[in-house]
Amino acid sequence: MSDYIKTIDRINAAYTDIKNRAEILSKPEEIRHVWVRKSGSIEVSFEKGIHPISFMTAKSKMKVRFSPSEVFKNIFQSYIDAWNAAPFGRYFLNSVFVASSTTILEIIFASMAAFAFAKMRFFGKNVIFLILLSTMMVPGEIFLIPNYITLTRLGWIDTYYALIVPWTTSVFAIFLLRQYFMTLPDELYDAAKIDGCSRWRFLWMVAVPLSKPIIVTAALLKFIGSWNAFLWVLIMTKSPEMRTIPVGLQNFSSEAGTVYNQLMAASTFSLLPIIVLFLFAQKQLIRGIARTGLK
Secondary structure, three states: OHHHHHHHHHHHHHHOOOOOOOOOOOOOOOEEEEEEOOOOOEEEEEOOOOOHHHHHHHHOOOOOOOOHHHHHHOOOHHHHHHHHHOOHHHHHHHHHHHHHHHHHHHHHHHHHHHHHHHHOOOOOHHHHHHHHHHHHHOOHHHHHHHHHHHHHHHOOOOOHHHHHHHHOOOHHHHHHHHHHHOOOOHHHHHHHHHOOOOHHHHHHHHHHHHOHHHHHHHHHHHHHHHHOOOHHHHHHOOOHHHOOHHHHHHHHEEOOEEOHHHHHHHHHHHHHHHHHHHHHHHHHHHHHHHHOOOO
């Protein structure tokens, strides 16, 4: 154990000095290889195995010395390396396009369905709505294989259609909008019909503008869900050109290990659009959730 401690002490003495840390001064016999990274880190492999206790004992004696300028020298280097490690520009475009498309289409379809359940009268309305709500108790993973088979027969594998079309409807969004539409006075709807306003026009010219808080809430929740989608995108895409950011983060993990500094950097800038979107929409989000279902 003492030999290993002396060896590590010699390495420590050689590299704690800033002037000599960038190059090998001498390599003791016990050392097989020594690698010096650009970041200043050192990797050492021994000819013989080293006991964990001796390593921990020696490690506790080491000291690290550096100047304040070195702290800020490469502070953004991991972000640069992470961006260049994979086509993250393409991943960002795919994520924005897929998330925006699914969000817009879902709000359109959910608004029409919610208005029908809230203001229109037809046979079995409540029963149909309860059946739709019951589907929320079914785990989404159950539909992976049937949906995959269907999209394979349509020839949509590795296309934007597969990433967008299956997620353009949401029972949860229909539920949110229906509850909000029900708070709109029926007298307002009846007065609009007397003035010759059609249902379609009342929906988009009256109901939707008055329901801005809940629509922003539903849109934000959908955008975040689409942005963070991983399993479906992983299954439906084959080429890197069709992948989104969550799947792209896999580039930093492999059987050999995980590059944590680049993975954390990539995760950080992948969250920035969501954070910015929330900061701009938080007022409407809180108002929409607070007023949903109140009469």
